[in-house]
Amino acid sequence: MTREIAVVAFxxxxxxxSTEESSEVEMLMPVLHGVLAQSGLRxxxxxxxxxxxxxxxxxxxFSFTLALDGVGxxxxxxxxxxxxxxxxxxxxxxTKLLTGDADTALVYSYxxxxxxxxxxxxxxxxxxxYVAPLWPDSVALAALQAQALMDAGHTDEPALAAVGARxxxxxEANPHAQLKGPVPHGDYVVRPLRTGDCPPVGDGxxxxxxxxxxxxxxxxxxxxxxxxxxxxxxxxxxxxxxLTDSPSTRLAAEKAGAFERPVDTAxxxxxxxxxxxxxxxxxxxxxxxRVNPSGGAxxxxxxxxxxxxxxxxxxxxxxxxxxxxxxAHATSGPCLQQNLVxxxxxxxx
Amino acid sequence: MPEVLQAPLVVEFPFTxxxxxxxxAFLTGLRERVVLGVKTTDGRTLVPPVEYDPVxxxxxxxxxxxxxTGTVTAxxxxxxxxxxxxxxxPFAWVLVRLDGADTALLHALDAPGPDAVRTGMRVRVRxxxxxxxxxxxxxxxEPYDGEPAQPGGHTGEFENPLTGIVAPARLDYTYSPGRxxxxxxxxxxxxxxxxxxxxxxxxxxxxxxxxxxTCGVATAEQVEVGPRxxxxxxxxxxxxxxxxxxxxxxxxxxIALDGAGxxxxxxIGGIPxxxxxxxxxxxxxxxxxxxxPDHYRPTGEPDADYDTYKELL
Ligand SMILES: [Zn+2]
Numbered sequence: 001m002t003r004e005i006a007v008v009a010f011x012x013x014x015x016x017x018s019t020e021e022s023s024e025v026e027m028l029m030p031v032l033h034g035v036l037a038q039s040g041l042r043x044x045x046x047x048x049x050x051x052x053x054x055x056x057x058x059x060x061x062f063s064f065t066l067a068l069d070g071v072g073x074x075x076x077x078x079x080x081x082x083x084x085x086x087x088x089x090x091x092x093x094x095t096k097l098l099t100g101d102a103d104t105a106l107v108y109s110y111x112x113x114x115x116x117x118x119x120x121x122x123x124x125x126x127x128x129x130y131v132a133p134l135w136p137d138s139v140a141l142a143a144l145q146a147q148a149l150m151d152a153g154h155t156d157e158p159a160l161a162a163v164g165a166r167x168x169x170x171x172e173a174n175p176h177a178q179l180k181g182p183v184p185h186g187d188y189v190v191r192p193l194r195t196g197d198c199p200p201v202g203d204g205x206x207x208x209x210x211x212x213x214x215x216x217x218x219x220x221x222x223x224x225x226x227x228x229x230x231x232x233x234x235x236x237x238x239x240x241x242x243l244t245d246s247p248s249t250r251l252a253a254e255k256a257g258a259f260e261r262p263v264d265t266a267x268x269x270x271x272x273x274x275x276x277x278x279x280x281x282x283x284x285x286x287x288x289x290r291v292n293p294s295g296g297a298x299x300x301x302x303x304x305x306x307x308x309x310x311x312x313x314x315x316x317x318x319x320x321x322x323x324x325x326x327x328a329h330a331t332s333g334p335c336l337q338q339n340l341v342x343x344x345x346x347x348x349x
Numbered sequence: 350m351p352e353v354l355q356a357p358l359v360v361e362f363p364f365t366x367x368x369x370x371x372x373x374a375f376l377t378g379l380r381e382r383v384v385l386g387v388k389t390t391d392g393r394t395l396v397p398p399v400e401y402d403p404v405x406x407x408x409x410x411x412x413x414x415x416x417x418t419g420t421v422t423a424x425x426x427x428x429x430x431x432x433x434x435x436x437x438x439p440f441a442w443v444l445v446r447l448d449g450a451d452t453a454l455l456h457a458l459d460a461p462g463p464d465a466v467r468t469g470m471r472v473r474v475r476x477x478x479x480x481x482x483x484x485x486x487x488x489x490x491e492p493y494d495g496e497p498a499q500p501g502g503h504t505g506e507f508e509n510p511l512t513g514i515v516a517p518a519r520l521d522y523t524y525s526p527g528r529x530x531x532x533x534x535x536x537x538x539x540x541x542x543x544x545x546x547x548x549x550x551x552x553x554x555x556x557x558x559x560x561x562x563t564c565g566v567a568t569a570e571q572v573e574v575g576p577r578x579x580x581x582x583x584x585x586x587x588x589x590x591x592x593x594x595x596x597x598x599x600x601x602x603x604i605a606l607d608g609a610g611x612x613x614x615x616x617i618g619g620i621p622x623x624x625x626x627x628x629x630x631x632x633x634x635x636x637x638x639x640x641x642p643d644h645y646r647p648t649g650e651p652d653a654d655y656d657t658y659k660e661l662l
Pocket of ligand 1: 547548549550551552561562563564565
């Protein structure tokens, strides 16, 4: 059985350094109402709800249960949560729709990085025996990867600066972006990565609505059909991997059908400049592909939502008629550990 | 709008983890200044060792000693070390492929500056003075220009092998409860209890969290509730909690404050535990300088009629 499933609505917050005046649910509610308003659906119309977030960001247990207050979970709803980026919640929802158990799904995710130090927080996702006791932070591990890429001759510091500059210039057209316009390449954070090579730290949330078949056509003038979606993971030992490549991204893209025909747009979840270089190579993206017109994660990186936003941004370009076939990528874990690729298409015009 | 509250929040926990046979041998080996790898099915040696082949997923246990000398395969200069990292002075993060190994180990390299580090440079293990069987038994790596050290041929059999480790973790946060709960806590400071009314279903939430979970909309209209309320249900606690200075048995109850759309919970005092009942009318008792009621006590009013609180059970 094959069902066509599409992203029919997308909303995101204005991403900011801190939203301390809001609780998570207070931050999340406007985007939930945003996607419902776009699609014309009410809470009771949603067949399945799935969210992505991490308790470690805010430092409190089961924070997603409080966020559920924003969904309207009474009478009881069909609901699930992944302790991951919302892109993986979308994968779960897509699977649920494929089974025919539901015709519509609400997917949301959020991350408040401001309460803690996200560099330290992310060390807790590392191998607890051999790696986490050394507290290597997210920038340090990305810097190792960047140096490996430079040693292999695939990039250099000016090229990385250009990736950052292009992302922040593109972000000027994105009202939700946190860091936009000219941003100096800056000082080293962990050499060879400079401030300009790193994402801003910020809070934000995003939501999308998925719908199947004719339902999608009724809810959206130009649905962004998910033609394929797949996710893969690297061996967890960093020293086992070739950090200059991303075979899991390539495999996920192949399984999602990304190489069957060229894409015109790619929204890549590359929080660090060097990771865009790796992903472009892994995905064999030519210079004619519009990469991260939203500014990408270098312009706004609400952890746990930034991957879902890539899918949402790619879908929104299809909704607006600015793209016919787009690739969206999400990552999680150190040095592009886990990678998800979705291929989205609009109906022919 | 009153000021949104903030407070430091430290989350600290000693994670106790058990070790499998391979991790046990590796970490016990570090305690004894021996570095072990594991052979994969295709003959590669993985350091640090894992229990399952990353390619075939087969269980692997064939331990082999490698040298404490090796080659840097990737590096990054860390000029501002953070809490918990191996060295307090600027250092390089390195991936090191030890002599005899096919994969690299992540650790720190003690070097005078970034100009003294390059991919391909030779390094050796600097052992920690006190070793407990942890990755930190390797204090760091240091530059080394001698011959590759010869491993001793250790098989991974040790006396007193480790069976587990304790990995302490600490994260520091600045906690903020957000607008709705800040308003609730501010009001408690004035010995008042406030909730928020849902604009859609009109229910009053105490404490308010800023959203109606039934309607999924923001709540904003502030409503003062109480101070009196009704016991809707209760339990008798017979076990003394650690660090809690309350005589057992005592009663913990759900209390629907007058005007509230749901019950909150608190201790009941001022009445023998076996005389607490559903419908009992209670009021808060504040102690000097407290930021919330110490407990609730009977008001002396007649009990509330069941019909007045049955929806709040
Ligand atoms: Zn309501």
